[in-house]
Amino acid sequence: MARPLCSDGAPARPLLNQPAGPRRARSARRQDQRRPGPRPRHEGGRAGLPAARRIDTLSGRRLEHPLGALRRHSSGRSDDRGLGRRRSAGRGRHRREGRRRSALRHRPVPGRVARQAGGAERRHAAVPASEGLADAGDSGRDVDLEHRPAGAAEEHARRLGVTAASAQTTDVGVITRRTRVVEAPSGPLPLDDLLAAQEPVIFRGLASGWALAAAGRKGPKAAIDYLKRFDAGRPVVGYTGAPGIGGRYFYDDAMTGLNFEGRPVSLSRYLDTVADHLEDPNPPSFYIGSTDLDGYLPGLRAENALNLPPHAPGAAPPLVSIWLGNRTTAATHFDMSNNLACSLVGRRRFTLFPPEQVQNLYPGPLEPTPGGQMVSLVDPSAPDLVRYPRYALAAEAGQVAELEPGDVLFYPALWWHNVEALEPFNAMINVWWNPSPAFMDTPMTTLLHGLLSLRDRPEAEKQAWRALFDYYVFGRAEHASAHIPETARGDLGPLDALAARRLRARIQQKLNR
Structure with a gap:
C-alpha cells in the first residue's frame, strides 16, 4: 500500500499535499533604534537576535547557522562619517517608504491576477535565471529585519490596526509580494545557485512540454486517462473529505483528530471517482498525496x-x-x-513564509498532524487576526507563487508553504532533494529530544546549553576540534557513515538506560 512520505523520505501518517521580502514597519524600527537599554532576549539567540542572524562583532560578518537564511552585512563604522552616511541612508529610506505606502493604497486582492484593459491577464515578466538568482538574496527580504519576540510582535500587530473592529475591514494580513519569476534554463537546473540564494523562484513554463501537461491541456478527463495508462495496480492511499471542509485538510473542531479519512484504494478507480465529480459544484474532496512515481506509476517519469x-x-x-x-x-x-x-494539470497557489516566521504562524500540535510535520493554525486565505495577531508580521514576510500548468516552483527546505489546488482536477509532480549525506539523521529527532531534555530546565541553564550548542552544533564543524590532536578528536572528527553508526549506537545506548 502506498504510504505518504515525509520530506526526508520516511513513511508518515496520512500526509496531505505539500500542496514575497518582509517589510518591517519603519516607524517601529526607528523607535527600536532610539530606545535605550539592552535589547530583549530572543529565543533564537543572544542579544535579541536569532542564532541565524548574529553578527561577528570583530569582523562585522554574519555568523552561519544551518537552519537560517543568511544575509550580508558590512563592517560597522564608529566614526562620525559612518554615522552621517547611515543618517543619510535613513532619510532616503523614509522617502522610499512614502512612495511605497502610496503604491500600497491600491493593493490587489490576494491570489488574483491583475488584468489589463480588455481583460487580458498580465503575467509577471520573466528575468534571466542567472540575474534572478543573483538578486534573490538582496531583494527578497530587508537585511535588517528582526524576528521579534511574541510580545513585541503582538504590539506591532496592534500598531498595524489589528483589532476586532478592523480585522475584517482592512488589508492587514494581505500578502502582496509575488514570487520571483525567472526564465527556464536551457540546460540542467542550477541547483547550487538555488540553494545559495535561499529564495523561492518560479521557472515559468519549464515543464510545459511534458506529456502529462500536454494531456491536461486537452482537459481533465484526458489527463486522467493518460495517468491510468501507467497504473501498476498497487493500492494507494486515497484521502476523502466531506464537502463542508472546503477542500482544506486540517483538524476537526476539537483538534484531537482530523477532518478527513484515508483508506487503501485502486488508483484508477479513485481517479474515475474524481472524474465523476468534475461538474459537481460542491463535491467531496478527493486527494492522493506524496505517492512514489516509479513504484506506482512506472514509466511516467x-x-x-x-x-x-x-x-x-x-x-x-x-x-x-x-x-x-x-x-x-x-x-x-x-x-x-x-x-x-512541477504544476502539470490545473493551477496551484503556494503561499510561502521564510523559516524565521515560525512563531508568527502559530504552529499546531506535534501530533496528530494532517501531514508529516506540524501545521500552522492560521488560514492565509482568511486569517483571523484577532485570534492570531502576529500573523500580520508573517504576512509582511510572505509571498505568493501563482503556478500555471507547466510552471516549476523551487523553494528551500524549512520554508513554510500553504498549497491550494484550484481546479476540478489537478496533478503535480515534485522532486525532494537534500545535499546532506544520506547517513545523517533528521534534525526533527533532535528537536523532539530537546523537548525531553532541555525545554523545561531553568532559564539560566538553558542559556548555558545554548552556548554549547552554538559551539558544537551550529558553528563550523572544524572549529570545535581544531585545537585537538587529530587522533584524539573522536566524535568531533569528520562525520562519515562509520562514525555516524558509532555515534548513533552511543545515543541509543544512552536513551535505553
Whole structure:
C-alpha cells in the first residue's frame, strides 16, 4: 500500500499535499533604534537576535547557522562619517517608504491576477535565471529585519490596526509580494545557485512540454486517462473529505483528530471517482498525496522529468512523487528537504513564509498532524487576526507563487508553504532533494529530544546549553576540534557513515538506560 512520505523520505501518517521580502514597519524600527537599554532576549539567540542572524562583532560578518537564511552585512563604522552616511541612508529610506505606502493604497486582492484593459491577464515578466538568482538574496527580504519576540510582535500587530473592529475591514494580513519569476534554463537546473540564494523562484513554463501537461491541456478527463495508462495496480492511499471542509485538510473542531479519512484504494478507480465529480459544484474532496512515481506509476517519469545535475556524492537520490486530486488545500507546513514543485494539470497557489516566521504562524500540535510535520493554525486565505495577531508580521514576510500548468516552483527546505489546488482536477509532480549525506539523521529527532531534555530546565541553564550548542552544533564543524590532536578528536572528527553508526549506537545506548 502506498504510504505518504515525509520530506526526508520516511513513511508518515496520512500526509496531505505539500500542496514575497518582509517589510518591517519603519516607524517601529526607528523607535527600536532610539530606545535605550539592552535589547530583549530572543529565543533564537543572544542579544535579541536569532542564532541565524548574529553578527561577528570583530569582523562585522554574519555568523552561519544551518537552519537560517543568511544575509550580508558590512563592517560597522564608529566614526562620525559612518554615522552621517547611515543618517543619510535613513532619510532616503523614509522617502522610499512614502512612495511605497502610496503604491500600497491600491493593493490587489490576494491570489488574483491583475488584468489589463480588455481583460487580458498580465503575467509577471520573466528575468534571466542567472540575474534572478543573483538578486534573490538582496531583494527578497530587508537585511535588517528582526524576528521579534511574541510580545513585541503582538504590539506591532496592534500598531498595524489589528483589532476586532478592523480585522475584517482592512488589508492587514494581505500578502502582496509575488514570487520571483525567472526564465527556464536551457540546460540542467542550477541547483547550487538555488540553494545559495535561499529564495523561492518560479521557472515559468519549464515543464510545459511534458506529456502529462500536454494531456491536461486537452482537459481533465484526458489527463486522467493518460495517468491510468501507467497504473501498476498497487493500492494507494486515497484521502476523502466531506464537502463542508472546503477542500482544506486540517483538524476537526476539537483538534484531537482530523477532518478527513484515508483508506487503501485502486488508483484508477479513485481517479474515475474524481472524474465523476468534475461538474459537481460542491463535491467531496478527493486527494492522493506524496505517492512514489516509479513504484506506482512506472514509466511516467520517462515522459515527465526535470533536467537535473547529478546529486551530491553520498547524498540520497532525489525523491520523486505525484499529487492528484480536485480542489484541495494543504495547510501551511514545512518540508525538511528542498523542493521542486512541477504544476502539470490545473493551477496551484503556494503561499510561502521564510523559516524565521515560525512563531508568527502559530504552529499546531506535534501530533496528530494532517501531514508529516506540524501545521500552522492560521488560514492565509482568511486569517483571523484577532485570534492570531502576529500573523500580520508573517504576512509582511510572505509571498505568493501563482503556478500555471507547466510552471516549476523551487523553494528551500524549512520554508513554510500553504498549497491550494484550484481546479476540478489537478496533478503535480515534485522532486525532494537534500545535499546532506544520506547517513545523517533528521534534525526533527533532535528537536523532539530537546523537548525531553532541555525545554523545561531553568532559564539560566538553558542559556548555558545554548552556548554549547552554538559551539558544537551550529558553528563550523572544524572549529570545535581544531585545537585537538587529530587522533584524539573522536566524535568531533569528520562525520562519515562509520562514525555516524558509532555515534548513533552511543545515543541509543544512552536513551535505553
